[in-house]
Amino acid sequence: MTDRHPLFAPLILVGGLLFGFGLAYSHMARPEVVLDFLQFEDFGLLFVMFVGAGVTGLAYLLAPRLSDRAPLTGDRFERRLKPFDRNVVVGGTIFGVGWGVSGVCPGAAYASLGVGNVTILWAIAGMFVGAYLQGRWRSGTSSAGAD
Numbered sequence: 001m002t003d004r005h006p007l008f009a010p011l012i013l014v015g016g017l018l019f020g021f022g023l024a025y026s027h028m029a030r031p032e033v034v035l036d037f038l039q040f041e042d043f044g045l046l047f048v049m050f051v052g053a054g055v056t057g058l059a060y061l062l063a064p065r066l067s068d069r070a071p072l073t074g075d076r077f078e079r080r081l082k083p084f085d086r087n088v089v090v091g092g093t094i095f096g097v098g099w100g101v102s103g104v105c106p107g108a109a110y111a112s113l114g115v116g117n118v119t120i121l122w123a124i125a126g127m128f129v130g131a132y133l134q135g136r137w138r139s140g141t142s143s144a145g146a147d
Helices: 008-025 031-038 044-066 086-102 106-114 120-146
Strands: none
Touching: 008 106, 031 044, 031 086, 031 106, 086 120, 106 120
16 A cells, blocks of 8 residues: 555545535534434435535546546556445445434534534444444354354
8 A cells, every 4th residue: 555646645634624524514414404304304415415426426437538547546447346235235224224313424423523513422432333343243253154
């Protein structure tokens, strides 16, 4: 990973700052706004997701046509498809239930800290504990299958 362009890390930081500022500015960092979306009362989050998907789609469409390699990493542009399997369905369901119960999406949780929502630390701690437990469970099942 040492062959990355010197501007790679600063551009990632700028992208994160734009993402966080955009979430906070659009009020998507507030759990009550997310819960209103999930209850079909406010479709602002849908607009934000469509704009994000549109920009990403445009980048994925145009970038490989402009160059065969990513400018900051030198990696080749290629599609990496994830199979739609049981793990995707179960993981997505667990994520969706957690999102619906808490009103917190991971990206918005960090942005919510920036707007002064300190109680969001409970949700962030839950995300870390959940990810840790899943990692422990996954490493236990993969080593048991290797015997």
